[in-house]
Amino acid sequence: SQKSKVYDEGPMGKEEKANVGNFASTGGWTLAKGNAVNYLNRFDFIPLTGEQQARVAQIAKNVYRPCCGNSTWFPDCNHGMAALAVIELLVSQNVDDATIYKKVLGFNSFWFPDNYLTVATYFARQGMSWDKVDAKEVVGATYSSAQGASEITKKVGPLPYRPKSAGSCGA
Helix, strand or coil: CECCHHHHHCCCCCCCHHHHHHCHHHHCCCCCCCCHHHHCCCECCCCCCHHHHHHHHHHHCCCECCCCCCECCCCCCHHHHHHHHHHHHHHHCCCCHHHHHHHHHHHHHHHCHHHHHHHHHHHHHCCCCHHHCCHHHHCCHHHHCHHHHHHHHHHHCCCCCCCCCCCCCCC
């Protein structure tokens, strides 16, 4: 329901506009009175200047999550929508980009712990500790998109004590 340039200028406002109510992030709102899409991009809960909206868009284009191949510029799942809110909130507080990427990586790691344990293992095997990795690089497509996470998992191989099931975008 937050007003965002992402909804106007991103895939949800352009290529996927006709399907905007069919995504996990928009079609599953059970608390809405009436059609949930009527609330999308409607309220200014986190006031942002035009410059801040542009910054949100720039960061969102670089932030992926392992449940899908889309960046947060296309927040089609609940994780993407939540990551967008984190970015908007931090940008509204004038937090620097590097810190925003670290915070979003923290949220992604919470939502997808197995994926990021695998990514951390990959970096450890390259001789780089997790606290030294560039968060912007890690939340990018190479490591955090579904395709990227799959490639890293193939490179790392199975980890001991890993659960047999993975997370999803559904409730």
